Amino acid sequence: MFKYQILIEYVGTNFRGWQIQKKGKTIQGLIQEKISKILREKIILFGSGRTDTGVHALEQSAHFECEKEITNTDKFLNSINHFLSKDLVTILNIKKRNKNFHSRFSARLRIYNYVIINRLSRPVIDKNRGWHIINKLDLKMMKKAAKKLIGTNDFSTFRASSCRAKSPIKTMKSVKITSKNNRIEIEFQSQSFLQQQVRSMVGCLKYVGEKKWTLKKFTKVMYSKKRISCAPPAPPEGLYLARVIY
Secondary structure, eight states: OEEEEEEEEEOOTTSSOSSOOSSSOOHHHHHHHHHHHHHTSOOOOEESSOOOTTOEEEEEEEEEEESSOOOOHHHHHHHHHHHHGGGTEEEEEEEEEOTTOOTTTTOSEEEEEEEEEESSSOOSTTTTSSEEEOSOOOHHHHHHHHHHTOEEEEOGGGOOTTOOOSOSEEEEEEEEEEEETTEEEEEEEESOOOTTHHHHHHHHHHHHHTTSSOHHHHHHHHHHOOGGGSOOOOOGGGEEEEEEEO
């Protein structure tokens, strides 16, 4: 058996998320089906993690095993992307990996970006590619709140009720907020995340930016470990899985 890792870029708008479900179109299901047809054998695709309905990826990572060796990777990429292009999905790269590699369990760091379009006019080019917020956000206060998230903490406040993670304790390596031309990007780095954690954190940072919450209130909510205290999660269209590092 041969093992291959693929890097995937996709627009998640028209999908029910990454993971295969009984009903609805998923990214995992689509790619798995197309690779199986090209290789003429049934393959199972394993992703680095799930992305929810409407969430995008700049470089999702996944792997599969197959009986036949892929000798011409350029030909494989051209073939698979021919079938995926109409769904706004593309395979960026394919690499042969050893038997110990696993796209999910071998990951050392996951990087997510959240995009906010902060202006009066609704976005046209970036429609469904970011969270449109009309109220001017206070970036200075948001950056102060973001620093509170760094380190090892119990992130129960930001955890979806349907989250299946064994522990709510995660280590946030970095949270960076940058802004240019009314476009705000928030980058989160951690080995792993809870379900809806990033979107929930962004929702709370937005409250700080709008001055609905003080820094003291944000800190109190974070350490309360109560989901009910959390601000409404940011919408999925602004979230991107940027990169997975091994």
